[in-house]
Amino acid sequence: MESFFVRYRNLLVLLALLLAQIIGLAMQVHRADNGRHSLDPRDSAGVRLIRLWADAVVTPPEEFFHSTKMGTIWIWQNYFDLRHTHEENVDLQKTIDRLRLEQAALLEDAKQGQRLQAMLDFKEKYIYTTQPAQAIGSSGSDSSRVFYIDKGADYKLDRDMAVITADGIVGKVREVFPHTAQVLGINDQTSGAGVILETTRVRGILRGNANGRLQIVGVLADQRIQPGEKVLTAGGDQIFPRGLPVGVVEKVVTDPDRDGFIDILVKPAAHIDRLDEVLVITSTQPRFSDEQQSDLATSEAVKGAEVAAIKEQQKASQIMAERLPGLTDPNAPPPAPVAPAANGQTPAPTGPPVPKLLQPQRPDRYTPGAAVRPAVDTSNSTPKQKTNPDSDEPAPARRNP
Amino acid sequence: MMDVLGADYRRNLGVRRFPLLVYALTPLLALMLQAWLPRLVQGYAWFDLPLLVTIYFALVRRDPIQGTLMGASLGIFEDALTNHALGVNGIAKTVAGFLAGSVGVRIDVENHTIRLLLTFLLSALCSGIYVFIYRILLGLDFQWNWFSELMTAVGNVVIAAVVFPLIDRTQILD
Numbered sequence: 001m002e003s004f005f006v007r008y009r010n011l012l013v014l015l016a017l018l019l020a021q022i023i024g025l026a027m028q029v030h031r032a033d034n035g036r037h038s039l040d041p042r043d044s045a046g047v048r049l050i051r052l053w054a055d056a057v058v059t060p061p062e063e064f065f066h067s068t069k070m071g072t073i074w075i076w077q078n079y080f081d082l083r084h085t086h087e088e089n090v091d092l093q094k095t096i097d098r099l100r101l102e103q104a105a106l107l108e109d110a111k112q113g114q115r116l117q118a119m120l121d122f123k124e125k126y127i128y129t130t131q132p133a134q135a136i137g138s139s140g141s142d143s144s145r146v147f148y149i150d151k152g153a154d155y156k157l158d159r160d161m162a163v164i165t166a167d168g169i170v171g172k173v174r175e176v177f178p179h180t181a182q183v184l185g186i187n188d189q190t191s192g193a194g195v196i197l198e199t200t201r202v203r204g205i206l207r208g209n210a211n212g213r214l215q216i217v218g219v220l221a222d223q224r225i226q227p228g229e230k231v232l233t234a235g236g237d238q239i240f241p242r243g244l245p246v247g248v249v250e251k252v253v254t255d256p257d258r259d260g261f262i263d264i265l266v267k268p269a270a271h272i273d274r275l276d277e278v279l280v281i282t283s284t285q286p287r288f289s290d291e292q293q294s295d296l297a298t299s300e301a302v303k304g305a306e307v308a309a310i311k312e313q314q315k316a317s318q319i320m321a322e323r324l325p326g327l328t329d330p331n332a333p334p335p336a337p338v339a340p341a342a343n344g345q346t347p348a349p350t351g352p353p354v355p356k357l358l359q360p361q362r363p364d365r366y367t368p369g370a371a372v373r374p375a376v377d378t379s380n381s382t383p384k385q386k387t388n389p390d391s392d393e394p395a396p397a398r399r400n401p
Numbered sequence: 402m403m404d405v406l407g408a409d410y411r412r413n414l415g416v417r418r419f420p421l422l423v424y425a426l427t428p429l430l431a432l433m434l435q436a437w438l439p440r441l442v443q444g445y446a447w448f449d450l451p452l453l454v455t456i457y458f459a460l461v462r463r464d465p466i467q468g469t470l471m472g473a474s475l476g477i478f479e480d481a482l483t484n485h486a487l488g489v490n491g492i493a494k495t496v497a498g499f500l501a502g503s504v505g506v507r508i509d510v511e512n513h514t515i516r517l518l519l520t521f522l523l524s525a526l527c528s529g530i531y532v533f534i535y536r537i538l539l540g541l542d543f544q545w546n547w548f549s550e551l552m553t554a555v556g557n558v559v560i561a562a563v564v565f566p567l568i569d570r571t572q573i574l575d
Contacts (some may be wrong), residue, residue, distance in 0.1 A: 009466065010465040010466055010469075010499070010502075010503070013465075013466050013469055013470070014465070014469050014495065014496075014499045017469055017470070017473045017495050018495060018496075020493060021473070021477075021487075021491045021492050021495065022492070022538070024487060024488045025486050025488040025489070025492075025538070025539060026533070027488075028486040028487065028488075029486065029539050030541075035539040036540075036542070037539060037541055038541065039485070039486055039541065047487055050477065050481045050483075050487060051481045053481070054481035054482050055481075055482070056479050056483065057429070057432070057433075057478075058432060058433055058436050061433045061437075062433065062436060062437050065437050066522060068534075135440070137436045137437055137440065137482075138437070138439045138440050138446075139436070139438055139439075139482045139484070140432075140435035140436040140438075140439055140446070140479060140483075141446075141479065141482075141483050141485075141490075142447075142546070142549050142553070143483075143485070143531075143543075143545065144447060144482075144483030144484050144485055146482075146484045147440070148436075174484055182484070184484055188484065189543065189544060190484060199521070207545055210544035210546040211547050211549070212444065241457040273443040273444045274443055287423070293529035351564055386540060
């Protein structure tokens with residue numbers, strides 16, 4: 001018996017390790033209600049412990065590498081590469097001024113929107129607080145689109161918090177460790193986000209494919225969906241707030257598995273493969289945050305008077321435009337349709353349409369198509385309208401003081 | 402085949418030895434770089450450094466058990482950094498380590514061409530095992546990109562051509 005174990009020691013070690021890992025795998029997979037297998041979204045305590053160990057081993061050197069890289073970039077950008085900084089500052093200041101102007105103009109609309117939402121008990125939520133974080137590492141595998149950020153439970157991060165950049169959504173927090181967190185990218189095969197197409201209002205589920213590209217699956221074929229249409233978050237998944245940019249439609253392909261369905265390939269708005277800094281949405285509230293309100297107040301204080309002046313000017317222009325007579329009579333009947341000729345052919349247009357002139361209140365001899373009537377009864381004329389009998393010209397109208 | 406699998410048939414001739422630091426640091430460095438480098442190459446992470454380390458040490462040590470254990474531990478470590486189940490990479494690398502150690506008994510591990518050819522074959526085998534586990538064993542809906550797997554095998558060969566001679570230089574000479 002002893003010789004058997006010694007003789008086949010290699011093979012027995014292999015089988016034991018394989019068996020242990022297969023049993024471990026079986027414990028991590030469960031059968032869903034629809035009969036399909038899936039991995040547990042939440043790791044068991046044992047699995048989480050192993051992930052924690054792996055994270056503890058890999059994270060410190062990753063943070064060191066990342067800090068070194070960022071430090072080098074910082075030194076280069078702040079001490080050496082300062083060309084055109086002044087011009088950039090001037091441009092940025094102009095941009096801030098323009099944005100403040102726009103923000104002040106939109107403030108009233110936002111306030112009105114909030115009032116209406118409050119009246120309708122609409123549960124719209126705004127991004128309230130975010131936590132900036134640095135992406136420091138990855139899973140190291142093409143089939144697993146996860147990455148690690150340098151903030152964890154110590155910054156009150158929690159599972160299923162949305163991760164975004166200024167350009168668009170990036171992923172969601174999958175696992176939280178003491179000082180780091182694992183983020184599941186939206187281009188992973190196991191991810192899912194509710195999205196809506198901006199124009200056609202078609203809804204679908206966004207996930208990644210084997211190549212790490214984004215696609216919306218399970219959409220009924222619709223001819224209206226065209227490349228270039230914007231894709232936004234729908235807000236129904238309880239993770240991403242509604243209306244965040246996701247990307248634009250890149251291509252529409254037929255679903256190879258289901259007839260009548262299409263897959264929509266999406267070009268992401270955020271640079272998912274080149275992430276350095278991200279924002280974790282730590283809370284959403286049905287009102288603007290204090291910081292946002294402070295920013296709005298600043299914009300209103302700085303640019304409010306300017307916006308009011310512009311609005312007054314626009315209003316005055318509109319009133320003036322309404323009062324001034326136009327060349328086209330708004331009460332005139334619409335032009336009659338061109339009757340077909342006797343041979344059934346539509347007559348060729350003879351030229352550009354001639355505008356119909358309004359009838360002047362006081363026609364004179366210069367009025368096109370109008371003859372001046374001679375003054376027959378001068379007694380009917382007002383004393384101030386003196387008519388010269390030797391002349392066909394009417395008396396000039398008296399100028400009001 | 403059973404002759405190869407038996408421990409008694411392992412030949413001690415030509416077994417290389419390395420400083421303990423190399424045994425400890427090389428796998429660790431491979432794991433850290435595997436987690437960090439894909440962020441730099443951005444979508445072109447066609448390499449598997451822990452697999453290369455597994456193959457190398459299993460080959461030059463000519464020890465299937467050592468290859469099996471190293472493959473299992475490095476594979477599980479890699480799984481722990483992903484969102485996948487623990488054991489998928491573990492099983493694939495366990496098999497790769499065992500086969501590399503078993504083949505190392507029979508072949509001339511000094512020959513670079515044979516080592517690179519083995520690296521390519523074992524990389525492709527690992528990808529196959531990976532897909533087999535996901536689709537057949539676990540019955541999960543998993544898409545895979547054969548081009549990416551092929552490029553990973555090629556990338557491993559390219560890196561092995563550079564790294565294997567470098568690690569060779571750290572061996573303890575008798």
